Amino acid sequence: MKIDVFAHVLLPNFYKKMLGLVPDLPQKMPFLKNPLLSDVHLRQEKAISDVKQVISFVNVNPEDYLEPNQALAMVREANQELLDTVEANPDQFLGGVAMLALNHIEGSLYILEEFVQKNKSIFGVQLFTRHLGLSIADEQFKPIFAKCEELDIPIWLHPVFDNRKPDNNIVFSWEYEQSQAMLQLVEAGVFQDFPNLKIIVHHAGALAPFFSGRIQYILPEKQVEDFRKFYVDTAILGNPKALELTIDYFGIERVLFGTDAPLGIAPAGATQVIVEAIDSLSLSQVDKQAIYSDNFRQLVKEV
Template sequence: MPPNLPDFSKSHGSPDKNAGDWMTLRSHSDFSNGTSDQTGLESSKVDMYVGEKFFRTVEPNCFDPVVRMNEMDVTGVDVQVISTVPILFSYDKPIEPAAALARYLNDHIASVCRDNPRRFVGLATVPLQDIPSSVVELRRAKVELELKGVEIGTEINGCSLDDPRFNPFWAACEELDMPIFVHPLGYELERENKSRWGNYWSAWLIGMPSETALSIHGILSSGVLVRHPKLRFCFAHAGGAYLPLLGRIQHGYNCRPDLVAHSSEGVSPQSYLESHQHNIWIDSLVHDPDLLQLICKKIGPDRIVMGSDYPFPLGEMPNPGEMLSSDKRVGELFSSETRARMLAGNAIEFLGLGDMWPGHKISCI
């Protein structure tokens, strides 16, 4: 994310009272004493606000490329794939300022990659509440900015990704050869029902994996990949809860085709995950060697890229890739060649970077 944000609600188009509050970034404040930080000096951290409501504090490694590169050097990461913080997608905002924000974010990510071409690979964001605007920005991100893929949410204002309205966007992703990284929007669950999702960090720990599973379920049950066979999706956090539920989903497809298979165009969920498929990828962020073994059995280790969720606490911190590279149990389960593919080679294949990054370790975040 950039270190600061203009006020897009005032500078682009007429304010929309029903559009919700915009994200702003402010110098970090220590709420206990009312100063910028505990020393009373201006802090290098940044506070994120949605309107006047505090959202979270982020460290400089969230927005400062130099800090990132220093941490990458310490942890042995050669290259990071960088993408927008999902709350900045702004799908619920009016399209004119939302499209301007997407352009601003993409320009920033492209500039970081351009200034540090051997350290960062960038993904675009697009204003998916308006498909024509999204296609325009996707093309600009690919052709002008040379970004290597696009990051989207698991749903857009309550609209699932299997909705036919997204077909022109999928067609553009195919035409431009832009792989798609799908990330859940857990913060929206608390907005919908705080009493259900607000306690015990439930929206992030339970809600986000459920969101992702529901998103994959929609894509694989609706024939999207029959109509758009060249799409490449990578789902965050190991696909959430989908792969552990695959047996149940496949059984439902078989026993109640009237409810599950009516739009599948004859392709079952299990069929999409057979060996050598090229449409569905997931990242490795499970924090559990046993679960890593399970997802490798279900989707194959060649379709798993290293996920770090850097620099946030639910990620593999402080050492991205530690479980794959040095966990004893993982070393007993997988060969060094297989682990090397998950640490680097699979991400290079997913993003089509073979000519750019031979032999490099890539962290997809």
């Protein structure tokens, strides 16, 4: 079995409530129109039999539209819908990743303790590269990292646009935002403060593998070492040569199979293309199996 650690959903009840807040959301984010984000049965029809997905919500967060108590309540409902969906579809979904409302830190810590920690089907929590207009490395979010390390809860890191920039685009901007967030976390000393923290970065570590020389010769030695402490997925729409760079830079043990499904390649995502890319690499079967499932099993220690 292959475990897709970074697959996305926009479940019906949550989506309906978000449309109530932001009716033009699909126009602002056209990728939300993909029916497989919300329709679990249609998604199953397009599924690949030997792949199970770990699902997380797309980058739509109530904290951007609601005051803290309302945002927290909506996030908690969404997390329960996610858990119910996972448990109702065990052949399709291995587990899920919770969301937080970071305009309510106390409530988010409660979610980590009482929802993520106590539900074996919830493997971690998703954070974004920016929350509330601030870098995820901002000091006010530090209690979240402390609690995740304390409870051994992995963090899924997903990019969002920096709304201060006038030229955001889905081709390059997210990869820049992801890389910038990694740099900000390293420079903020997150791995020095929390050495056992586990952060899974979407899109194969973005720019880091290609610019590893700049990282090596520009940053202080400890930060160079810390940059390699991220885990990364394989969601770069195939591209075997780029995957080789990713594996060389982060090490085989920190690379996890992830596809961004159902996004990337219509209608159901890039799963098959990414499988073909991994299978084409000059790796042993042991190393390929490590990417496909063993590394994730070791990371979460519950599967």
